[in-house]
Amino acid sequence: MAIDTEKNSYTVIFAVLMVIVVGSLLAFVASGLKPMIDENERFEKQQNILYAMGVNENEGDGDVAFVPTTEVEDEFSKYITQQLVINGSQAEERDNAYLINVEKALASAKSGGEAELPLLIGEKDGEKFYIIPMFGKGLWDAIWGYISVGENMEIKGVYFDHRGETPGLGANIKQRFFMDDFKGESIMDGDTYEGVEVAKGNNDPLNNDKEDNQVDALAGATITGNGVTAMIKESLKLYKPYLQTIRSN
Amino acid sequence: MALLSKKDANLIKDPLADNNPITIQVLGICSALAITAELKASVVMAVSVLFVLGVGNVVISLIRNIIPAKIRIIVQLVVVASLVIIVDQVLKAFAYELSKTLSVFVGLIITNCIIMGRFEAFALGNGPWKSFLDGIGNALGYGVILVIVGFFRELLGSGTLFGMKVLGDPVTKTGLYSIGYENNGFMIIPPAALIVVGIIIWVQRSRNRELIEEA
Numbered sequence: 452m453a454i455d456t457e458k459n460s461y462t463v464i465f466a467v468l469m470v471i472v473v474g475s476l477l478a479f480v481a482s483g484l485k486p487m488i489d490e491n492e493r494f495e496k497q498q499n500i501l502y503a504m505g506v507n508e509n510e511g512d513g514d515v516a517f518v519p520t521t522e523v524e525d526e527f528s529k530y531i532t533q534q535l536v537i538n539g540s541q542a543e544e545r546d547n548a549y550l551i552n553v554e555k556a557l558a559s560a561k562s563g564g565e566a567e568l569p570l571l572i573g574e575k576d577g578e579k580f581y582i583i584p585m586f587g588k589g590l591w592d593a594i595w596g597y598i599s600v601g602e603n604m605e606i607k608g609v610y611f612d613h614r615g616e617t618p619g620l621g622a623n624i625k626q627r628f629f630m631d632d633f634k635g636e637s638i639m640d641g642d643t644y645e646g647v648e649v650a651k652g653n654n655d656p657l658n659n660d661k662e663d664n665q666v667d668a669l670a671g672a673t674i675t676g677n678g679v680t681a682m683i684k685e686s687l688k689l690y691k692p693y694l695q696t697i698r699s700n
Numbered sequence: 701m702a703l704l705s706k707k708d709a710n711l712i713k714d715p716l717a718d719n720n721p722i723t724i725q726v727l728g729i730c731s732a733l734a735i736t737a738e739l740k741a742s743v744v745m746a747v748s749v750l751f752v753l754g755v756g757n758v759v760i761s762l763i764r765n766i767i768p769a770k771i772r773i774i775v776q777l778v779v780v781a782s783l784v785i786i787v788d789q790v791l792k793a794f795a796y797e798l799s800k801t802l803s804v805f806v807g808l809i810i811t812n813c814i815i816m817g818r819f820e821a822f823a824l825g826n827g828p829w830k831s832f833l834d835g836i837g838n839a840l841g842y843g844v845i846l847v848i849v850g851f852f853r854e855l856l857g858s859g860t861l862f863g864m865k866v867l868g869d870p871v872t873k874t875g876l877y878s879i880g881y882e883n884n885g886f887m888i889i890p891p892a893a894l895i896v897v898g899i900i901i902w903v904q905r906s907r908n909r910e911l912i913e914e915a
Contacts, residue, residue: 462768469775473782480789487793619737619888656871671888
């Protein structure tokens with residue numbers, strides 16, 4: 452079989468065929484798997500939200516352990532009592548508000564456009580949790596998470612995640628030793644919504660001081676840490692009008 | 701009868717030692733720096749590259765006679781990229797947790813010079829079975845170095861292995877830390893990987909002097 456692979460016409464035909472074959476193969480795989488991927492992502496969101504309000508399977512000081520995917524839907528409807536969409540200090544109930552794209556919602560609200568910020572209210576053991584989604588950027592790519600506060604604006608739990616922070620350094624923001632430090636800190640500094648700062652050298656590595664609005668930074672991950680600080684602050688700023696109505700109640 | 705002929709076995713053995721892609725060919729250094737701060741990431745990366753290089757080499761070898769020489773690099777890129785995307789999608793659908801751990805590596809695999817290097821240097825000129833063995837061998841050779849570097853960086857930098865505190869707790873001062881041992885923060889930043897790789901190269905060449913290039 453002698454094909455002249457040097458001919459220009461052959462090269463062009465080969466390239467065209469390759470693009471068609473590979474393109475349709477990828478499209479076929481992607482659309483075939485889409486429903487399963489979407490469902491996985493929905494479960495993940497539910498797991499993250501529940502994690503932030505302390506519904507998880509953590510044991511001792513081991514790894515992060517979510518509610519299993521098989522149970523997460525039931526647990527989610529059990530613990531999450533209200534799903535709100537916030538616009539300034541106005542709140543409106545909406546089903547599946549947790550599926551709102553937080554990145555777009557925050558960006559739109561920040562630029563003064565339409566504000567449709569999701570906020571979830573959960574209840575566990577008679578306590579109320581206000582769960583605020585956050586979105587920001589780390590060193591390489593996006594970081595996001597959920598922060599849950601009680602009525603007195605004390606942090607009850609956080610969950611952070613990232614798209615591409617360095618494994619072993621910035622990626623550790625989703626490790627328990629980092630996230631657990633936030634518990635008990637307040638997002639208020641006196642009367643202002645300061646959030647919590649990821650601080651280098653705050654001389655409190657065990658995080659015993661819960662009044663300082665600081666948690667200990669990760670060594671080697673300064674920019675990711677600053678990203679977390681900024682993400683909390685920026686996101687809270689947009690929720691402030693609504694949070695104030697909770698405090699004054 | 702041996703499973704592999706001697707020549708075939710060498711395709712796997714050589715890259716593990718005297719023709720290692722990282723320490724001898726000096727390929728794939730970038731990913732060796734980026735992801736070896738902990739052992740788990742090293743292992744995951746090694747397995748991913750094993751799969752992509754093994755399958756990719758076979759695919760390229762199968763179509764080697766019909767690839768137009770002028771656009772062969774593009775064809776190679778398309779093969780790697782499609783393989784990586786398909787793997788990523790399948791994992792997302794069926795092993796979501798695993799896919800989250802792996803997603804960081806996807807981009808790094810596509811740009812890994814070992815993969816393009818083996819396609820170009822071996823798969824384009826050899827049959828599928830040989831190419832498969834060559835892919836596996838080189839991926840293992842790459843993986844071995846990654847795991848060694850990851851082992852030392854995580855142990856000395858964080859005092860852990862696979863996330864387990866093997867040297868005691870640095871905050872509450874137990875184990876080694878109670879007698880004044882400290883983690884070396886330098887080990888967890890990327891330049892430390894260069895130093896560890898350098899030491900491996902040094903040890904390897906002093907054991908086998910034939911590997912030393914003439915100046």
